[in-house]
Amino acid sequence: xxxxxxxxxxxxxxxxxxxxxxxxxxxxxxxxxxxxxxxxxxxxxxxxxxxxxxxxxxxxxxxxxxxxxxxxxxxxxxxxxxxxxxxxxxxxxxxxxxxxxxxxxxxxxxxxxxxxxxxxxxxxxxxxxxxxxxxxxxxxxxxxxxxxxxxxxxxxxxxxxxxxxxxxxxxxxxxxxxxxxxxxxxxxxxxxxxxxxxxxxxxxxxxxxxxxxxxxxxxxxxxxxxxxxxxxxxxxxxxxxxxxxxxxxxxxxxxxxxxxxxxxxxxxxxxxxxxxxxxxxxxxxxxxxxxxxxxxxxxxxxxxxxxxxxxxxxxxxxxxxxxxxxxxxxxxxxxxxxxxxxxxxxxxxxxxxxxxxxxxxxxxxxxxxxxxxxxxxxxxxxxxxxxxxxxxxxxxxxxxxxxxxxxxxxxxxxxxxxxxxxxxxxxxxxxxxxxxxxxxxxxxxxxxxxxxxxxxxxxxxxxxxxxxxxxxxxxxxxxxxxxxxxxxxxxxxxxxxxxxxxxxxxxxxxxxxxxxxxxxxxxxxxxxxxxxxxxxxxxxxxxxxxxxxxxxxxxxxxxxxxxxxxxxxxxxxxxxxxxxxxxxxxxxxxxxxxxxxxxxxxxxxxxxxxxxxxxxxxxxxxxxxxxxxxxxxxxxxxxxxxxxxxxxxxxxxxxxxxxxxxxxxxxxxxxxxxxxxxxxxxxxxxxxxxxxxxxxxxxxxxxxxxxxxxxxxxxxxxxxxxxx
Amino acid sequence: xxxxxxxxxxxxxxxxxxxxxxxxxxxxxxxxxxxxxxxxxxxxxxxxxxxxxxxxxxxxxxxxxxxxxxxxxxxxxxxxxxxxxxxxxxxxxxxxxxxxxxxxxxxxxxxxxxxxxxxxxxxxxxxxxxxxxxxxxxxxxxxxxxxxxxxxxxxx
Numbered sequence: 001x002x003x004x005x006x007x008x009x010x011x012x013x014x015x016x017x018x019x020x021x022x023x024x025x026x027x028x029x030x031x032x033x034x035x036x037x038x039x040x041x042x043x044x045x046x047x048x049x050x051x052x053x054x055x056x057x058x059x060x061x062x063x064x065x066x067x068x069x070x071x072x073x074x075x076x077x078x079x080x081x082x083x084x085x086x087x088x089x090x091x092x093x094x095x096x097x098x099x100x101x102x103x104x105x106x107x108x109x110x111x112x113x114x115x116x117x118x119x120x121x122x123x124x125x126x127x128x129x130x131x132x133x134x135x136x137x138x139x140x141x142x143x144x145x146x147x148x149x150x151x152x153x154x155x156x157x158x159x160x161x162x163x164x165x166x167x168x169x170x171x172x173x174x175x176x177x178x179x180x181x182x183x184x185x186x187x188x189x190x191x192x193x194x195x196x197x198x199x200x201x202x203x204x205x206x207x208x209x210x211x212x213x214x215x216x217x218x219x220x221x222x223x224x225x226x227x228x229x230x231x232x233x234x235x236x237x238x239x240x241x242x243x244x245x246x247x248x249x250x251x252x253x254x255x256x257x258x259x260x261x262x263x264x265x266x267x268x269x270x271x272x273x274x275x276x277x278x279x280x281x282x283x284x285x286x287x288x289x290x291x292x293x294x295x296x297x298x299x300x301x302x303x304x305x306x307x308x309x310x311x312x313x314x315x316x317x318x319x320x321x322x323x324x325x326x327x328x329x330x331x332x333x334x335x336x337x338x339x340x341x342x343x344x345x346x347x348x349x350x351x352x353x354x355x356x357x358x359x360x361x362x363x364x365x366x367x368x369x370x371x372x373x374x375x376x377x378x379x380x381x382x383x384x385x386x387x388x389x390x391x392x393x394x395x396x397x398x399x400x401x402x403x404x405x406x407x408x409x410x411x412x413x414x415x416x417x418x419x420x421x422x423x424x425x426x427x428x429x430x431x432x433x434x435x436x437x438x439x440x441x442x443x444x445x446x447x448x449x450x451x452x453x454x455x456x457x458x459x460x461x462x463x464x465x466x467x468x469x470x471x472x473x474x475x476x477x478x479x480x481x482x483x484x485x486x487x488x489x490x491x492x493x494x495x496x497x498x499x500x501x502x503x504x505x506x507x508x509x510x511x512x513x514x515x516x517x518x519x520x521x522x523x524x525x526x527x528x529x530x531x532x533x534x535x536x537x538x539x540x541x542x543x544x545x546x547x548x549x550x551x552x553x554x555x556x557x558x559x560x561x562x563x564x565x566x567x568x569x570x571x572x573x574x575x576x577x578x579x580x581x582x583x584x585x586x587x588x589x590x591x592x593x594x595x596x597x598x599x600x601x602x603x604x605x606x607x608x609x610x611x612x613x614x615x616x617x618x619x620x621x622x623x624x625x626x627x628x629x630x631x632x633x634x635x636x637x638x639x640x641x642x643x644x645x646x647x648x649x650x651x652x653x654x655x656x657x658x659x660x661x662x663x664x665x666x667x668x669x670x671x672x673x674x675x676x677x678x679x680x681x682x683x684x685x686x687x688x689x690x691x692x693x694x695x696x697x698x699x700x701x702x703x704x705x706x707x708x709x710x711x712x713x714x715x716x717x718x719x720x721x722x723x724x
Numbered sequence: 725x726x727x728x729x730x731x732x733x734x735x736x737x738x739x740x741x742x743x744x745x746x747x748x749x750x751x752x753x754x755x756x757x758x759x760x761x762x763x764x765x766x767x768x769x770x771x772x773x774x775x776x777x778x779x780x781x782x783x784x785x786x787x788x789x790x791x792x793x794x795x796x797x798x799x800x801x802x803x804x805x806x807x808x809x810x811x812x813x814x815x816x817x818x819x820x821x822x823x824x825x826x827x828x829x830x831x832x833x834x835x836x837x838x839x840x841x842x843x844x845x846x847x848x849x850x851x852x853x854x855x856x857x858x859x860x861x862x863x864x865x866x867x868x869x870x871x872x873x874x875x876x877x878x879x880x
Contacts, residue, residue, distance in 0.1 A: 074819030074857045205816055212821030213809045215757015215797040219822060222756035230751065255740055273739065275747040356761055356769060356822040356856045405759070405822030406856050437762045627816060631862065635819055638858025661766040661854060670847035672860040 050181035052137040054106035055085060055130065058177035062161065065097045069107035070126075071117040071377050072100075072208060073407035074635065075690040076628035079206045081126050083624055087199045088134030088191065090158040091173070098207055100401035103379045103394075117377040118412055118520065120592040120688025123624055127686050128191070135189040137180070144180040145171045194622065194683045201681075203627035208403075220375035220402040223362040223432060229258060230274040231423045231433040232281035234267040235443050238654035239516045241291030243267060251280040259427050260284070268423050274434055293515050293654030301350075301514045301651065305451050309472035313508030319488045321496045322507065329504035331457075334466035338457030342540050346454070347715040348528040350649040351447035351521055352664055357405020358440040361420035364430035365390045370397045370421065371430075375404035377411040385414040389421035408639070409520035412480075413445050441664055442656040445519025446649050448474040452532035457504070462544025464555060466504035469495055469532060474518045475511045487511065493525040494591050494695070495533060499562055500555035516651070522639060523691035526591045530695035531702075531716070534587035538703040539712060548703065549575055549586055562588070564680065565597045565617050572678060573599035573615040581605075582612060585704025587696035592688025594620040598637070600700040601673075604708045607724035611641070611701070613674040616693060621684035629689050633677045636693025641673075642666040644698035646719050665719075728789045730755070731799030741787035745779075746770045748786055749796060757797040757825045761854070768853030771826040772796045778833035780852075797825035800832065807877065808832050811870035819857035827853045831867050840871050 049057040049065060057065040066085055072078040078098045086093040101107045108114060110129075111121045138158045145163035146153035148171065156165040161173050194201075211217040236242070246267055248260040256276035261268040267284055271277035317327050335341060362373040363386065370390045376382040379399045387394040404411055420433035435443070450473035457466035477489035488496075491509050498505060521527070541551035549570055556562040566588065569575070578584050578601060585600045601613040614637050623629045646665040650657045658664040702713045705723065713721050726737050730753060737752050744763075749755040749772070758781060761769030765780035772781045773795040800806040804813065808831050811817075818824045827850065834841055834849035841849070846867045855863070 072820075074821070076819075205813075206818075208821065209813050209816050209818055210804060212818035212824050213797075213812045213828060214800070214804050215755070215825050217821050218756075219759075221760065222750075224754060224756070273743070273747060273751045275743045275751070276740070354856060356759070356767070356820065356854065358760070403822075404820060406820050408856075434760070437764075631816070631819060631859070634861055635858040638860060639856065642856075660764055661762050662764065666854055666856065667858075667860075668851045668854060669860045669863060670851040672864075675861050 050177040052140060052177065052181055053133050053185065054104065055101070055133050056089070056137050058173050060174050060177065062172055062174035063097060064091055064095060064161070064173070065099060067101040068098055069101035069115065070109070070122040071375070071401055071404050071407065071411070073117070073375075073377070073404035073411070075122070075632055076206060076625065077117070077122045078208045079204065080123055080624040080628060081130055082207060083199050083204065084126055084130035085134040087197060088131045089138050091161045093199060093204065093207065095161070096207065103383050103399050107379070115379045116412070117407065118409065120691045123686050124593065124688060131191050132189055135191060136185050139186045139189065140180040140183045141173055141176045143183055144176040147179070148176075200624050201622065201626065204625055206628065217403055219357055219405045220360050220362065220373060221357055221405065221434065223373040223402065225362065225364060225430040228362070228430040228432055229270050229272060229427060230277045231268050231270045231420065231431050232274065232277040233419055233433060233435065233439065234269070234281050234284055234286055235439055236265065236288050236291065237442070238288060238291050238293055239443070239656070240293050240654065241288040243286060244289040245287045247285035250285070251283040254280045254283060261423060261426055263422070266419060268419055268433070270423050270427050270431060274432070278436065291654060296515050296654045297652045298650045301449060304514055305449060305472050305512050308510050308512035309451050309453065309470065311510055313470055313510040314487055316488050316492050316496070316507040316509050319486070319492065319496065321488065321492065323497050326498055326505040326507075329466075331466045331468050331504040331506035334457045334504035335455070338465065339460045340458040340462075340543065342454070342456040342458070342536070342543055344454050344536060344539060344714055346452040346528070346532045346535060348450040348452070348531060349647065349716055350449050351643055351647045352441055352444045352649050352658065353406070353408045353410035353521060354441065354664060354666060355404075355406030355408060355410050358437055359410070359416040359435040360433060361417045362430060362432040363420040363424040365421055365425040368392070368396060371400060372397060372417065372421065373400045373402055374417060375402045375407070375411055376414065377404070377407050377409075378414060381414045382417050385417045386421045389418035390425055408522040409524070410444065412520050437661070438659045441659050445517045447521030447527070448476060448518035449514065450528035452528055454532055454536040456536065456540050458540065458544060462546060464500065464502050464540060467498070467500070467502045468506035469529075470508045470510070471529070472510045472512055473528070474513045476518050476520055476524070478511070479517055480519070490520070490524050492529070494529045494589065497590055498533065499559065499588070499590050500537060500552070501557065502555075522636075523591070523694040526589065526691065526695040527643070527698070530587065530589050531699050534589070534696065534699035535702055535714065538585070538699070538706065542706070552586070552588060561595050561619050562590070565595050565619050568678065568680065569597045569599055569615055569617040572617060572676060573601065573613075575599065583704050583708035585700045585702065585707055587699035587703060589692065589696040591695070592692055593685070594618065594687030594689065594692050596620075596692055596696065598693070598696040598700045600697070600704040602701065602704040602708060604705070604723050607722060609705065609718065609723055611673040613676060614697070614700070615676045617678045617680065618692070619680040619682055620687040620689055620692070621682050622686045623679060624686065626679050629679050630677050632689045633679070633693045634675050636691065637675055637697055638667055638672070640694040640697025643694070644701050644716060644718055646717050648717050648720070726786050726790050728791065729793040731795060737786060739786055741785060743786045745772065745781035745784045745786065745789060745794065749781060749794070755796050755798050759822055759825055761823065761826075766854075767823070768830060769823050769826040771829040771853065773829060773833060776836070778830055797828055800828070806832065807873040808835065808866075808870040810873055811866040814869060815862050815866045817859050817862045817866050819859055823853060823855045827855065827863055831863070831870065834867065835871055835874060839874060841867060
């Protein structure tokens with residue numbers, strides 16, 4: 001088992017952000033302290049539960065409650081993380097009650113430096129931590145039984161929620177928990193070997209499915225509180241514009257309207273019901289001042305980026321994240337001696353996250369406390385934002401993490417939290433503030449546009465001798481955390497571990513902002529960089545008159561995990577044996593410590609692209625629940641297909657032009673190709689899953705289109721191109 | 725005051741007549757299983773049955789509902805025993821789960837009229853339900869499985 005270097009685009013900002021906003025460690029939950037009055041915790045406490053560690057409560061009624069400190073947004077953490085703990089605790093995970101953890105130091109994601117669900121590392125971060133917590137609790141329960149029976153703990157063992165001793169002695173966890181919770185936590189624990197796993201690696205049923213088929217699952221949108229009012233918000237149509245005046249007369253005359261709250265950047269309407277709030281919002285007459293983006297449109301965005309791309313770049317070879325083997329060599333010299341050179345520019349558009357559940361937040365502000373009910377990927381930041389809006393200290397704010405109706409990085413932002421808090425504070429009642437789909441689509445933090453210029457030099461045999469990439473794009477992290485010191489944070493993903501053998505490598509980045517907020521979009525910079533790498537390798541193989549799969553195999557010599565993935569996909573997709581009229585395109589991807597490949601099988605008739613099949617082979621190390629891994633890979637492919645085929649946010653006069661699913665088209669069931677997903681069994685340290693399958697989709701498709709037509713698409717979406 | 729039947733119970737709703745059924749269900753009757761996704765009938769997250777037919781509740785005003793009978797995901801069964809719910813559980817269809825009430829209601833409506841749908845039938849009936857998590861492949865399998873379960877129940 002090896003601990004490989006994880007990729008950590010969010011490691012530092014969260015910690016800095018957290019400290020900067022004053023929500024320091026003193027505010028946080030310390031192990032074994034009383035948990036705040038979250039509803040699930042209160043219910044467990046009411047059943048006489050004892051808390052054995054930050055994640056585990058066991059009731060005298062034999063109930064087992066696991067607090068999960070990552071947000072469930074579909075990726076399966078409410079199943080996978082309890083499985084880790086249950087493995088060592090020797091319990092059946094099906095009997096576990098899962099609740100969302102509060103804000104707390106114990107719940108910080110060590111790989112992200114904050115309580116953050118992102119970077120596909122929930123399982124990698126929890127892998128040892130939660131198994132250890134399960135093992136410690138098991139040992140404490142065994143010790144409690146041994147004390148009761150006055151025997152040596154070594155003569156006892158745990159099985160299926162009970163401690164068993166010699167002479168047929170049995171004690172259930174529920175009868176031992178109170179005594180066990182008083183014992184000291186053992187420091188040294190021995191974790192099971194992979195060959196002894198009874199849960200990990202098995203396709204167990206998800207723990208959250210039942211509630212998601214009968215309407216009982218509670219998303220942020222579903223929060224119900226006594227006396228709760230509803231709010232809608234008027235956001236600036238032109239991004240960044242400020243309110244100059246508001247005529248509320250017509251809105252105030254509508255039924256149910258309680259308050260109109262004009263702010264600098266938005267106007268909030270509070271009413272008895274959401275429909276009333278929305279109608280009143282629509283009846284407001286707001287005069288918006290001319291903002292900084294009045295003249296911003298797509299042409300201006302790309303003019304800024306293209307102009308900046310000609311200016312000197314920062315060399316990313318200074319970044320410690322760039323693998324050392326890429327730093328030797330002299331790319332410039334290699335181009336002088338090259339027999340053949342290649343250059344191409346790839347362009348990636350702005351994209352919206354478009355989660356199914358629009359942004360929303362429910363807040364209940366009192367004089368000395370505040371409860372916030374929200375689907376968030378960043379509990380500490382939600383707490384800090386709510387505290388600031390409420391005029392309270394962070395420790396006075398309880399964050400109740402609801403189920404997320406999709407996250408994809410959108411809910412790493414807390415821009416929708418303060419308005420709900422301010423509204424609740426102003427009206428003295430709980431308020432649920434809901435963004436409409438149009439609010440959500442037009443006020444996202446968009447995947448930034450990127451211009452990716454690749455150059456390559458080949459020797460006389462067509463072998464790759466130099467490969468360079470020059471990235472021009474806005475910086476997400478610099479926007480997200482103005483104190484950020486790493487100019488390459490999240491910008492050079494995948495390319496920092498450029499997997500193909502090349503003696504001379506160079507990587508440059510020119511930051512160019514475009515005036516509007518950009519954000520972390522599922523797999524972040526893996527998408528543009530994978531498009532540039534995998535499209536260019538395909539183009540270079542064609543230039544060298546080589547098969548693109550064979551060419552990659554040669555360039556990956558000596559890398560067994562990479563080769564295994566490619567050799568397996570060669571078999572599974574029928575490489576070289578596509579049905580008549582069908583064409584295959586390949587893309588590889590390395591990220592989040594996982595390795596995967598995809599092949600798109602397409603045909604094109606009369607300019608119409610038909611996608612028949614996407615084959616995906618993944619090596620993500622040890623899986624916790626392979627059934628969830630497979631569904632996450634399918635998920636990433638579908639998300640990637642929508643983006644590759646149609647995804648594009650455009651701007652005119654500072655306004656986002658796409659408003660709903662009619663003009664931001666996403667894949668539907670009738671458009672789904674066959675998905676053939678294969679996960680390689682492995683005992684390597686677990687890699688990430690949730691974001692990994694998105695990036696290879698677009699290059700695999702464009703490489704297949706090239707195979708079919710000889711036409712090379714260097715920009716997305718595909719729908720913007722004629723394929724005849 | 726509008727009187728309608730929701731999941732077999734008569735309800736009197738005091739809301740403006742243009743209030744969409746979606747918000748009547750969610751905010752007036754506390755039935756939050758039906759979701760808001762787009763407000764324009766584009767995504768299907770708000771699908772319920774009115775007099776047995778699947779409709780997008782975000783577009784249907786209260787004034788059109790006097791005396792009509794509405795079924796939501798909460799009304800399919802008391803114990804997740806509807807064949808579609810069982811198939812959804814068996815195949816672990818949901819990921820985030822937000823769109824699934826609508827998916828399930830569309831599937832239930834399909835199977836009522838077509839007990840053995842083909843892939844093409846499923847595509848046609850569920851093309852109006854968007855899932856951003858990409859559970860589509862499992863939805864297709866689960867609709868077939870639900871059809872089997874219904875068939876078995878009938879034969880038994």
